[in-house]
Amino acid sequence: MIHTKGLTRSFRVSGTTLEAVRGLDIDVEPGELVAFLGPNGAGKSTSLRMLTTLLRPTSGSASVAGCDVVADPGGVRRRIGYVGQGHSAADDQRVIDELVTQGLCHGVRRAQARSRADELLERLDLSGAAKRVVAKLSGGQRRRLDIAMGLIHRPALLFLDEPSTGLDPHSRANLWEHIARLRADYGTTVFLTTHYLDEADSVAERVLVIDHGAVIADGTSSELKAKVSGDLIGLVTDSEEAARRAAEAAEGIPTAHDFHVAGTAVRLRVERGDAALPELLRTLDAAGVALRTAEVTRPTLDDVFLSLTGRSLREDEA
Numbered sequence: 001m002i003h004t005k006g007l008t009r010s011f012r013v014s015g016t017t018l019e020a021v022r023g024l025d026i027d028v029e030p031g032e033l034v035a036f037l038g039p040n041g042a043g044k045s046t047s048l049r050m051l052t053t054l055l056r057p058t059s060g061s062a063s064v065a066g067c068d069v070v071a072d073p074g075g076v077r078r079r080i081g082y083v084g085q086g087h088s089a090a091d092d093q094r095v096i097d098e099l100v101t102q103g104l105c106h107g108v109r110r111a112q113a114r115s116r117a118d119e120l121l122e123r124l125d126l127s128g129a130a131k132r133v134v135a136k137l138s139g140g141q142r143r144r145l146d147i148a149m150g151l152i153h154r155p156a157l158l159f160l161d162e163p164s165t166g167l168d169p170h171s172r173a174n175l176w177e178h179i180a181r182l183r184a185d186y187g188t189t190v191f192l193t194t195h196y197l198d199e200a201d202s203v204a205e206r207v208l209v210i211d212h213g214a215v216i217a218d219g220t221s222s223e224l225k226a227k228v229s230g231d232l233i234g235l236v237t238d239s240e241e242a243a244r245r246a247a248e249a250a251e252g253i254p255t256a257h258d259f260h261v262a263g264t265a266v267r268l269r270v271e272r273g274d275a276a277l278p279e280l281l282r283t284l285d286a287a288g289v290a291l292r293t294a295e296v297t298r299p300t301l302d303d304v305f306l307s308l309t310g311r312s313l314r315e316d317e318a
């Protein structure tokens with residue numbers, strides 16, 4: 001559905017060349033839900049704008065929904081839906097009119113545009129808002145209307161650029177439920193960008209991590225997390241002396257590594273936290289080290305990003 005080879009885009013900024021996207025090689029198969037995850041400025045929007053024919057690549061090639069983005073941009077546009085970061089509906093128009101007009105712009109006949117609009121409004125829980133003026137919708141309703149506008153011509157592939165940014169947690173969860181239902185109903189391939197770690201983790205079947213214009217990891221969330229070297233065990237003791245002794249004693253645990261002592265706390269990594277913790281507790285007990293708390297944490301996508309780049313994605317999270 002999406003195949004790129006060496007896709008690159010540079011910009012001239014104050015006399016120098018900025019490589020916003022550097023040699024992107026990606027393959028997305030029909031029906032996949034793929035999240036493009038990366039910090040601000042990583043190159044997500046620039047990539048999306050090339051894939052949706054809004055921006056011409058500097059070099060490389062991209063085939064989207066079977067059409068080349070440079071040789072046949074019209075073909076790409078007919079086959080995809082694109083929901084950008086801004087809103088697509090005009091404030092002073094009625095919801096149903098905006099949807100039907102969008103359908104007409106895509107060459108859908110009026111009667112069909114009307115029936116598809118009714119169906120999408122129902123699927124997106126907007127039927128009650130059909131005759132309301134767009135400006136009167138809530139943030140979540142407005143975002144769902146954007147998605148309806150992106151689907152009115154029944155594209156095989158839907159691009160969503162930061163679809164949930166600016167929504168409260170309840171509206172975000174609700175939006176994802178709707179997107180999941182639309183996929184189940186229409187089999188649409190979805191390619192989205194996000195910088196919300198939890199969202200990429202829970203929603204996407206596959207995550208492409210992008211940094212400085214290049215994909216640095218590609219896989220399911222579990223696959224990516226499995227590459228981080230193990231679970232984190234955090235111990236809190238009564239004193240700095242006890243923390244040092246705890247770290248020394250823990251060195252005897254097979255697979256334990258990356259020891260870090262800070263004040264009364266100790267952190268270490270092990271291959272499997274659930275298996276190592278009982279043995280660690282017995283070892284510390286035998287060494288006479290009293291613990292206040294012990295906690296096992298599974299790796300997160302942020303740990304994945306941290307292990308790949310040495311930086312935390314959370315620093316950039318909105």
Ligand SMILES: Nc1ncnc2c1ncn2[C@@H]1O[C@H](COP(=O)(O)OP(=O)(O)OP(=O)(O)O)[C@@H](O)[C@H]1O
Nearest residue numbers: 011013020038039040041042043044045046047195
């Ligand atoms: N039209 C442009 N002219 C000059 N530089 C640009 C232009 N568009 C993007 N850039 C630069 O290219 C880099 C990548 O930007 P891009 O918007 O693709 O990142 P992003 O990952 O989508 O970030 P965000 O999450 O903030 O939207 C940034 O350094 C940005 O400043």
